[in-house]
Amino acid sequence: MAMLATLVLATGVTEVKARWLVPVLIILPLAMAAYMERLSPRGRDAQLLVIAAGAVIAVLLAPATWYFQINGTSGLSRMIRVDYPALYRQLTADGPVKTAISDGAWVGNLRLVDEKLVALDQEVPNFDRLVQEPAVLVWLDRDDPRPVILEQLKKAGYGPDGQPRQIMVPLLPSTDKPARPGAYIRLKKTAAEKATAPDEGVSKGTEGGQEPD
Incomplete structure (x- = not known):
């Protein structure tokens, strides 16, 4: 988020595109995993907890995401x-x-x-x-x-x-x-x-x- 804030302040953009978050969403989990690895053995337990929680959330959100992509959310189809x-x-x-x-x-x-x-x-x-x-x-x-x-x-x-x-x-x-x-x-x-x-x-x-x- 600090990277995005710096980009906004440096360029003066008034709109942040959703795709700009993709690098953050890719790098952040890797950085968290690397940091937790250094905290072994407790760090590895935290790794497993985060991975399990992420997998459960993804599985639970997938059906809702598919539904909204097909039917929309405001009465107007996507x-x-x-x-x-x-x-x-x-x-x-x-x-x-x-x-x-x-x-x-x-x-x-x-x-x-x-x-x-x-x-x-x-x-x-x-x-x-x-x-x-x-x-x-x-x-x-x-x-x-x-x-x-x-x-x-x-x-x-x-x-x-x-x-x-x-x-x-x-x-x-x-x-x-x-x-x-x-x-x-x-x-x-x-x-x-x-x-x-x-x-x-x-x-x-x-x-x-x-x-x-």
């Missing part, structure tokens, strides 16, 4: 329960789509429907060079997209093309609700970006880039 083929059909109802953009990594699941689709969120490196037209911005459970993704699109030289279209995204069976609200909007290059864009266009700039899974 992303695993979204009917992605149905969502893809909604996004392409007005024409083909080469890039789907959202403010979360869940958008990458659309590639299970169309493996050639470019799926991006604000954390993908080289965001501006990976966007291929036609592109859409899609979001769920909100009236408007999050400012963070709008700012990323602005930096990449893209803006809304028309008004958002409200949709109801179907959920897979065995959920407490049949659908969840969402919206999408097609994107276009902004005038300022067109004036400074290279002749070859954005699509050529994506060659050699990596698409998220």
Whole structure:
């Protein structure tokens, strides 16, 4: 935790990602085990106690974790329960789509429907060079997209093309609700970006880039 506190104070970040805790969760048990080893024989008894307690807790928590991953905790299903083929059909109802953009990594699941689709969120490196037209911005459970993704699109030289279209995204069976609200909007290059864009266009700039899974 001291490492995370130092990182926050040094960089000024305002949000701590859950994955930042992974190194701590890996190193901390190893450090505890090494320290207990030095306290033998009492240390070894403590080792066995900690290991046994951890195993019991993991076994007890596993069913609850699986349940929440499948059914969610707020009445709205988790992303695993979204009917992605149905969502893809909604996004392409007005024409083909080469890039789907959202403010979360869940958008990458659309590639299970169309493996050639470019799926991006604000954390993908080289965001501006990976966007291929036609592109859409899609979001769920909100009236408007999050400012963070709008700012990323602005930096990449893209803006809304028309008004958002409200949709109801179907959920897979065995959920407490049949659908969840969402919206999408097609994107276009902004005038300022067109004036400074290279002749070859954005699509050529994506060659050699990596698409998220």
